[in-house]
Amino acid sequence: ELVVEVEALHADGHDAQHLMERLIAPAARLLGDWWLADDIDFVDVTMGLWRCQQLVHALSARTPGAAAPAAMQRHALILPAPGEQHVLGAMIVEDAFRRAGWATQSGAALDEDALVTLVAARAFDLVGLSAGSQRVLAGLPRTIATLRRAAGRPILVLVGGPAVGD
Numbered sequence: 252e253l254v255v256e257v258e259a260l261h262a263d264g265h266d267a268q269h270l271m272e273r274l275i276a277p278a279a280r281l282l283g284d285w286w287l288a289d290d291i292d293f294v295d296v297t298m299g300l301w302r303c304q305q306l307v308h309a310l311s312a313r314t315p316g317a318a319a320p321a322a323m324q325r326h327a328l329i330l331p332a333p334g335e336q337h338v339l340g341a342m343i344v345e346d347a348f349r350r351a352g353w354a355t356q357s358g359a360a361l362d363e364d365a366l367v368t369l370v371a372a373r374a375f376d377l378v379g380l381s382a383g384s385q386r387v388l389a390g391l392p393r394t395i396a397t398l399r400r401a402a403g404r405p406i407l408v409l410v411g412g413p414a415v416g417d
Contacts, residue, residue: 331360332380371401381412388414
């Protein structure tokens with residue numbers, strides 16, 4: 252099984268983050284390329300991405316986060332940007348922050364109102380948003396300004412994903 256093979260690579264000394272960034276993320280991009288070329292159908296893409304997420308969860312379970320004193324712990328919210336459907340990139344980034352000792356929260360994309368409400372209610376030090384398309388990226392400057400106002404204190408906002416790389 253694929254999970255067993257990836258766990259074996261990790262057990263052999265391959266870093267979990269390296270496996271996520273150099274093995275799982277490129278596999279997901281390849282699925283997207285095949286989808287755009289009409290070489291595979293929606294079910295194939297969905298199942299492939301589900302397997303990629305399963306691998307990230309398996310590696311994450313094998314790699315505990317660094318312990319930080321509660322008074323010094325930083326809090327990060329890592330999500331797909333509003334309107335984004337793909338969660339894999341955000342999952343990989345969230346895991347890296349968790350292993351670095353951050354208290355993290357992640358999940359599926361929220362609409363802008365729900366995201367603003369969450370940021371206003373919690374004391375996040377960082378909000379990370381993943382954007383997979385230019386359409387999603389175009390709306391982020393307004394969203395970021397709204398998030399910073401809602402936070403009521405300085406927060407760092409990071410934006411990443413394929414749309415940023417393009």
